[in-house]
Amino acid sequence: xxxxxxVDDAGDVKALVDEAINLKKTVYTPELGRGxxxxxxxxxxxxxxxxxxxRAALNLGMDVMVMNLNNDGWNIEFQDGxxxxxxxxxxxxxxxxxxxxxxxxxxxxxxxxLKNREEDYNENIMSDFVKYSDVPVVSLESATLHPLQSLTDxxxxxxxxxxxxxxAVSWAPHPRVLPQAVTNSFLQWVKHTDAEVVLTHPKGYxxxxxxxxxxxxxxxxxxxxxxxxxxYAKNWSSYAHYGEKPxxxxxxxxxxxxxxxxxxxxxxxxxxxxRNVVATDSVIDNSIVYKQAxxxxxxxxIVLKKIIQSIDNSL
Ligand code: SN0
Numbered sequence: 001x002x003x004x005x006x007v008d009d010a011g012d013v014k015a016l017v018d019e020a021i022n023l024k025k026t027v028y029t030p031e032l033g034r035g036x037x038x039x040x041x042x043x044x045x046x047x048x049x050x051x052x053x054x055r056a057a058l059n060l061g062m063d064v065m066v067m068n069l070n071n072d073g074w075n076i077e078f079q080d081g082x083x084x085x086x087x088x089x090x091x092x093x094x095x096x097x098x099x100x101x102x103x104x105x106x107x108x109x110x111x112x113x114l115k116n117r118e119e120d121y122n123e124n125i126m127s128d129f130v131k132y133s134d135v136p137v138v139s140l141e142s143a144t145l146h147p148l149q150s151l152t153d154x155x156x157x158x159x160x161x162x163x164x165x166x167x168a169v170s171w172a173p174h175p176r177v178l179p180q181a182v183t184n185s186f187l188q189w190v191k192h193t194d195a196e197v198v199l200t201h202p203k204g205y206x207x208x209x210x211x212x213x214x215x216x217x218x219x220x221x222x223x224x225x226x227x228x229x230x231x232y233a234k235n236w237s238s239y240a241h242y243g244e245k246p247x248x249x250x251x252x253x254x255x256x257x258x259x260x261x262x263x264x265x266x267x268x269x270x271x272x273x274x275r276n277v278v279a280t281d282s283v284i285d286n287s288i289v290y291k292q293a294x295x296x297x298x299x300x301x302i303v304l305k306k307i308i309q310s311i312d313n314s315l
Contacts, residue, residue, distance in 0.1 A: 167198075
């Protein structure tokens with residue numbers, strides 16, 4: 001594995017999921033990454049991704065450096081050819097080039113601006129990291145994708161042991177405008193597994209077709225929940241009316257009544273979750289969200305392990 005930006009870097013998804021589950025038997029293998037350093041660069045907040053990737057690196061014997069670029073670095077200029085006589089102090093090109101020289105792997109988190117759809121869906125910032133980094137780049141969530149979360153979700157679903165589970169991916173309410181990344185990525189990954197997926201969202205919240213191709217979309221949330229083994233909840237803002245939050249009819253908050261339509265379905269969410277907005281306390285407290293969060297560690301570890309192996313093989 002030379003980088004980890006999307007499902008296209010995962011190779012055989014089912015095999016990667018199995019390898020990750022198998023890795024749980026020997027989590028601590030410090031000889032694999034000894035003498036190697038990972039740099040974790042954050043342009044946005046993070047709790048699970050930051051700590052689980054850090055822990056995964058420690059399990060592999062790596063050293064870890066964390067850089068909160070927005071708070072602790074210079075103001076970054078992202079525009080090519082910019083005349084930098086204003087507020088920005090360092091060009092992304094120079095920052096990435098330099099940071100990558102101190103590391104063997106560079107992880108980066110960068111959310112979308114949710115103002116300019118073309119810019120976000122071009123993945124300009126992640127592409128700059130890949131282009132200017134001297135070492136492999138791992139996405140810690142980019143403008144449109146969150147592959148470490150999705151890999152982990154595939155692990156959690158596989159571990160349930162349910163053959164060809166029915167998964168209802170559901171939009172849920174939120175007070176802010178949020179990225180489409182987690183849902184885009186989940187849909188991208190789940191297509192490589194044995195599952196029956198239905199997507200439910202209010203009108204106006206259609207995702208980019210590339211991600212929903214071949215997946216039934218049901219605008220009636222109750223109908224979508226019927227017989228589901230898993231409910232995967234997430235809010236996202238509109239793709240068509242980019243970065244907006246069109247009004248929604250009805251109450252999409254996931255509660256016990258909705259969950260009772262499922263096949264004893266398990267509730268999943270990537271966290272952080274707005275309690276009693278996205279889902280009720282009772283739904284969250286009876287869910288598998290902490291199992292998902294715990295699995296973030298093994299998901300990150302299999303990715304770092306595979307990248308370390310490909311670095312060692314090319315030496
Ligand atoms: C991010 C998102 O992509 O939706 C990260 C999820 C892993 N979530 C948020 O930004 C939530 C922020 C909030 O105000 O609740």
